[in-house]
Amino acid sequence: xxxxxxxxxxxxxxxxxxxxxxxxxEGDIPGTDGGTDTGTDNDNGGxxxxxxxxxxxxxxxxxxxxxxxAEMYMDENPNVSIEITSxxxxxxxFTQLTTRFGAGDEPDIFSVAGPNEMEQMADYMADLSxxxxxxxxxxxxxxxxxxxxxxxxxxxxxxxxxxFIYNREIFEEAGIDPEAxxxxxxxxxxxxTIDSQLDELDIQAVFALPGAEGWVMGDxxxxxxxxxxxxxxxxxxxxxxxLEFERGDEFQRMLDLQADYSMEPVLSLDYSQQVEEYFxxxxxxxxxxxxxxxxxxxxxxxxxxxxxxxxxxxxxxxHEGQLPVGIPNYWAVNDNNDDATVQAAKDFLxxxxxxxxxxxxxxxxxxxxxxxxxxxxxxxxxxxxxxVYDYSQSGETIGWIFNGYPTGYTNNExxxxxxxxxxxxxxxxxMIDNSIAGWESLQ
Amino acid sequence: MRNKxxxxxxxxxxVVLSLSLxxxxxxxxxxxxxxxxxxxxTFNQFIGFTHYRRLLDDNQFRQSxxxxxxFAFVSIIVLNVIGLSLAMLVTSQLKSRNILRTIFxxxxxxxxxxxxxxxxxxxxxxxxxxxxxxxxxxxxxWLSTPATGFWGLVILTVWQQAGYIMIIYIAYLQGIPKSLxxxxxxxxxSPFQKFKYIIFPLIxxxxxxxxxxxxxxxxxxxDQNLSLTGGGxxxxxxxxxxxxxxxxxxxxxxxxxxxKAVIFFIIVATFSLSQVYYSKKREVDL
Numbered sequence: 001x002x003x004x005x006x007x008x009x010x011x012x013x014x015x016x017x018x019x020x021x022x023x024x025x026e027g028d029i030p031g032t033d034g035g036t037d038t039g040t041d042n043d044n045g046g047x048x049x050x051x052x053x054x055x056x057x058x059x060x061x062x063x064x065x066x067x068x069x070a071e072m073y074m075d076e077n078p079n080v081s082i083e084i085t086s087x088x089x090x091x092x093x094f095t096q097l098t099t100r101f102g103a104g105d106e107p108d109i110f111s112v113a114g115p116n117e118m119e120q121m122a123d124y125m126a127d128l129s130x131x132x133x134x135x136x137x138x139x140x141x142x143x144x145x146x147x148x149x150x151x152x153x154x155x156x157x158x159x160x161x162x163x164f165i166y167n168r169e170i171f172e173e174a175g176i177d178p179e180a181x182x183x184x185x186x187x188x189x190x191x192x193t194i195d196s197q198l199d200e201l202d203i204q205a206v207f208a209l210p211g212a213e214g215w216v217m218g219d220x221x222x223x224x225x226x227x228x229x230x231x232x233x234x235x236x237x238x239x240x241x242x243l244e245f246e247r248g249d250e251f252q253r254m255l256d257l258q259a260d261y262s263m264e265p266v267l268s269l270d271y272s273q274q275v276e277e278y279f280x281x282x283x284x285x286x287x288x289x290x291x292x293x294x295x296x297x298x299x300x301x302x303x304x305x306x307x308x309x310x311x312x313x314x315x316x317x318x319h320e321g322q323l324p325v326g327i328p329n330y331w332a333v334n335d336n337n338d339d340a341t342v343q344a345a346k347d348f349l350x351x352x353x354x355x356x357x358x359x360x361x362x363x364x365x366x367x368x369x370x371x372x373x374x375x376x377x378x379x380x381x382x383x384x385x386x387x388v389y390d391y392s393q394s395g396e397t398i399g400w401i402f403n404g405y406p407t408g409y410t411n412n413e414x415x416x417x418x419x420x421x422x423x424x425x426x427x428x429x430x431m432i433d434n435s436i437a438g439w440e441s442l443q
Numbered sequence: 444m445r446n447k448x449x450x451x452x453x454x455x456x457x458v459v460l461s462l463s464l465x466x467x468x469x470x471x472x473x474x475x476x477x478x479x480x481x482x483x484x485t486f487n488q489f490i491g492f493t494h495y496r497r498l499l500d501d502n503q504f505r506q507s508x509x510x511x512x513x514f515a516f517v518s519i520i521v522l523n524v525i526g527l528s529l530a531m532l533v534t535s536q537l538k539s540r541n542i543l544r545t546i547f548x549x550x551x552x553x554x555x556x557x558x559x560x561x562x563x564x565x566x567x568x569x570x571x572x573x574x575x576x577x578x579x580x581x582x583x584x585w586l587s588t589p590a591t592g593f594w595g596l597v598i599l600t601v602w603q604q605a606g607y608i609m610i611i612y613i614a615y616l617q618g619i620p621k622s623l624x625x626x627x628x629x630x631x632x633s634p635f636q637k638f639k640y641i642i643f644p645l646i647x648x649x650x651x652x653x654x655x656x657x658x659x660x661x662x663x664x665x666d667q668n669l670s671l672t673g674g675g676x677x678x679x680x681x682x683x684x685x686x687x688x689x690x691x692x693x694x695x696x697x698x699x700x701x702x703k704a705v706i707f708f709i710i711v712a713t714f715s716l717s718q719v720y721y722s723k724k725r726e727v728d729l
Contacts, residue, residue, distance in 0.1 A: 211587075212675050265587035267676040268567055408694025412503070412678070419677035423588065442694065 051344040052081045056100065056107035058093035059157065059329055060086045065365040072357060073348060080344055097121075106334055109345045112154060113329045114403035115144070115238035126335035126342050127151040132350045136372045139395060144234050145330060154330035155349055158368035161325040161388035161397075162220050162290030163311045170194065170201055170285040178312055182320040184253065191261050194285050206285050208278040209258040211266035211422050214415020216274075217255065219402040221288060222414070223324055224314045225251035232399030234326075240404075242440050245432050250317060252428050258288065259422055267423055276300060288314065291369065291384040298382070311387045319398065323391040326400025327371060406442035413438030470708070477702035486698070494702035503678060504703060507686040508710075514593065514682065515661035518600050522657045523650070525601060526608025533609070534616045544613070548606035555603065559670025562599045566591070566671075589679035592672045596680065599667055604660065608653045615649035616642070651722035658718055662711045683707050 057066075063086035070082040085107070087093040094117055097110055101124065112118050118125070128134050129152040134142065137156065145154045164187075171178050174197060176190045194206045210216050225247040230236040237243075245251070259266050263278055275293050278284045280300035287293075297305035313323045333345040352358040353372050362368045367381045369389050376393075380386040391397055402410070414435050421431040477494055479486040498504060529547050533540045550558070566585040574582030585591040619642060627637050665684040668674070674681035674689075681689070687707065691700030 212673065265584035267587035268584070408689070408696075411693045412689055416675075416678040419675060420679075423676050425677060425679075 049340075050079045050081070051341055052083065053109060053341070053345055053348060054083045054085070054107040055109040056085045056087070056097060057109075057111040057329075057331075058087055058097075058113065059111065060088045062366045065361065068365070069352065069358070069361045072361075073351060080348070082348070106336060108334050108337060108341055109348070110332055110334065111157070111329050112332050115235050116404075116407060118145070118153065118330075118332075119238075121332065122153070124332070124334050124336055125153040126333040126337075126345075128153065128155055128333060128346065128349075131155065131346045133353045133372060136354060136374055138371055138373060138392060140397070140399075141327065141371045143399075144327075154332045155353075156327040156371040157329040157331065158327070158362075158366070159325055159371050159388060159392050160290055160292060160328055160369065161311075161323050161391060162288070163313045163323050163387075164286050165279070165289050165293065165309055165311050165384065166286045167279070167282060167284075168308050168310055170203060170282070173201055174285075178310055181312060182315060184250070184315045184317065187315050188257060191257060191286075195261055201285075203285060204278070204283045205263045206261040207258045207263070208269060208274040208284040208287050209262040209266050210269045210271050210274040211259070211262075211419060212268055212270040213274075214410050214418065216271070216288060217418045218410040218414040219405075220290070220324070221255065221258075221314070222251060222418075223400060223402045224316050224398060225254075227324070227398045227401050228319070230401050230404070232401065234399065234401045234404040237401040237404030240439075241443055242436060245436070247316070248428070248432055254314065255418070255422075267419055280304065291382070291388050294382045294384045295367075306383065309383065311384050313391075313396075313398075316398070322396045322398045323388065324400060325388060325392045325397040326403070328403075406439060409439060409442055413442065473701050473708075474705055476698055477705045479698055481698040481701070482695070494699050495706075497699065498702060498706065503681070504683075504686055506679075507681050507683045510593070510680065511662060511682045514596060514664075515658065518597050518661045519654065519657045521597060521601050522604055522608055522661075523653055525605045526653060527612050527646075529605060529609040530612030530616055534613055544609075547609055550603045550605075551607045553603070555664075555666035556670045558599060558603055559667045562595065562602075563671050566595050586672055587676055589676065592676065592680035595671060596664075596668065599671055600661065600664065603667070604657065608657065611653050611656075612646060612649050615646040619645050647722070647726040651719060651726065654722055655715055655719055659711060659715050662707075662714070 055070075063084070066086070067084055070084055074080055074082055087096050093111075097107075098120070100107060101121075106124070110121075112121055112125075129150060131152075133155050134152050141156050141159075142152055146152050166178055168178070171190075171194075174190075174194045176193055178190075181187050181190055191206050194201065194203075198204070198206075226237075226243065226245070229244055229246050230240060263269060263273075263284060274287055275289060275296050279287045279289075280297050282304075291311070294305060297309065301308075311323075313321055316322070331349055333342055333349070335342070337345075353362060353370070354374060359370075359375060359378065362370055363375065363378050363381060367385070369380065369385045369392070371392075375389075380389050405414070417426065417431045417434045417438070420426040421428060426434065476486065478491060479489055533544045533547070537543065553561075563586065570582045570585045574580065586595050623641055623645075624637065627641055632640070663684055664682055665688070668680070668682050668685050672680045674685055683703070684707075687700050687703045689700075690703060691697050694700075
């Protein structure tokens with residue numbers, strides 16, 4: 001999820017440059033380069049059994065590796081030619097996708113993220129229930145894309161998960177066994193134990209809560225306490241007229257715990273400070289983040305990243321030991337095509353996730369946590385991803401529902417409300433009331 | 444339009460054409476879309492003033508407007524006072540005046556986004572380090588409260604733009620005839636009297652220009668806002684431009700964002716034009 005926010009920022013920066021230029025201001029225009037990588041799909045218009053697949057997808061980070069994989073596939077299957085267009089995530093990708101559909105230049109495989117995009121593309125998404133990949137998907141991975149009639153409209157890219165990432169060494173020195181923490185009370189006790197010996201441990205605080213990042217609190221933390229209200233179903237959240245905050249008290253308790261024992265000032269603390277400065281340099285013991293921080297940690301200190309970090313779930317009464325695990329992106333196959341092309345697209349997806357070469361690539365080059373069976377014997381890329389994979393295998397998970405929030409909810413309503421609560425501008429009850437009203441107004 | 448020759452029209456055609464394509468036409472399109480349910484690609488129907496009625500109840504927009512007004516008010520005053528002071532300083536007999544001009548102007552050459560990040564570092568890290576060192580509590584926790592966010596933005600804007608305003612004032616200060624100052628000296632006018640009765644009235648056109656520039660730029664600030672505070676904490680430092688971008692691009696309510704932009708355009712145009720009108724009336728000709 002973090003990547004989405006980086007690209008979102010990129011888009012905004014670009015617009016900023018544009019706005020400035022349009023205003024004809026006296027200021028100079030900062031040179032920003034687009035973070036997008038677009039190409040046009042050229043139809044080779046081959047004869048016989050030749051098929052060309054145009055792929056358009058929104059996860060630009062693995063573009064290079066994905067292209068390599070496509071090359072391999074084309075070497076194996078000379079009659080298939082693949083053209084990949086990767087566009088930097090979020091709004092930008094989806095706008096370009098709809099534009100391409102609008103212009104009649106439709107890709108044969110495309111990515112969708114979340115119920116909002118799926119609803120808009122529903123008419124174009126082929127039934128994938130006959131693919132091998134659909135059969136091999138792990139339990140629950142297809143719940144949100146399965147229709148009542150059993151048809152499956154999309155296949156997951158990969159899994160991501162988040163929780164409390166902790167520093168093993170600090171826990172050890174403080175005499176706490178992270179494995180033994182399961183309830184909120186356990187966590188609170190551990191936090192207080194660490195807090196009482198900050199000086200001995202030579203750290204600055206227990207937590208680093210990035211109050212400047214609405215998504216860490218509004219998307220990720222809140223998801224733990226809101227998921228069960230919507231039966232862990234992102235579609236139910238997407239269609240909900242309102243929300244209740246049934247577990248609002250627990251949510252408040254957890255937010256307070258993080259804020260009270262966090263580095264100050266919480267409200268200007270951002271993602272990079274949280275991960276790079278405070279956690280990877282050993283200044284705080286715990287951060288609430290996901291497996292996507294691993295490359296960053298590795299860059300800062302490979303030794304620490306490899307052996308020094310662990311991840312545990314965010315305790316929720318009655319659901320202890322469950323990690324929030326979800327699917328950020330899905331593959332869809334364009335239905336508005338001849339059968340041969342649709343079949344070729346399905347074959348490619350099957351090959352990518354189920355063939356030996358494909359699996360090797362998915363794990364080691366894409367650094368994906370697979371959402372499919374058949375990876376049990378393989379070594380997952382890094383320890384944090386391993387934790388997420390283990391939880392998803394055992395089924396001890398909490399579903400992601402925040403992709404079903406109304407568009408812009410976290411950015412413009414929920415996040416600011418939570419910040420106002422942390423800043424003392426709102427009471428918790430006002431925070432709840434405003435966030436409910438905000439949901440209703442955007443829905 | 445006295446010159447109706449063909450060459451006249453030929454020469455202005457490129458400007459007129461590009462101006463209408465990238466400014467005038469989009470403005471009209473914008474007005475048009477604000478009355479529809481446009482989603483960025485297509486629109487289905489006209490919905491009249493629905494968006495504008497909704498604006499009346501939009502607390503965040505109102506709050507952004509109020510914040511922008513306060514910000515513009517403070518930064519216009521501070522910018523002009525400091526810009527003029529700097530101009531007086533570097534037109535005096537100081538030995539280092541040329542190097543000072545360059546130094547004062549330099550921040551203006553750095554892009555607003557980058558400046559925002561640099562100042563974010565200064566406010567958050569350097570200030571708190573200084574606060575730790577000296578024990579001054581006022582230096583701690585900058586940008587984490589609405590007040591420090593506000594002043595942070597003012598400081599950043601003034602630091603960036605004062606040099607530019609200075610250049611404008613320098614031009615007008617140097618345009619004052621030496622004979623006037625000399626005769627004032629002979630009459631025994633004090634430095635304050637010289638400033639009040641000679642310099643000040645003669646640089647009035649400079650005020651018109653500088654006020655116009657600072658007014659419109661303070662209202663329209665976006666990049667500094669984005670990179671310094673990002674609107675935080677809790678959107679309390681979100682200015683109107685940013686509110687519009689968020690509405691249109693992050694909440695994906697293109698037409699609603701467009702109606703905000705129309706209102707904003709009307710406000711900025713009204714302020715700028717009336718300011719120019721009144722300042723013009725005060726100018727004196729030699």
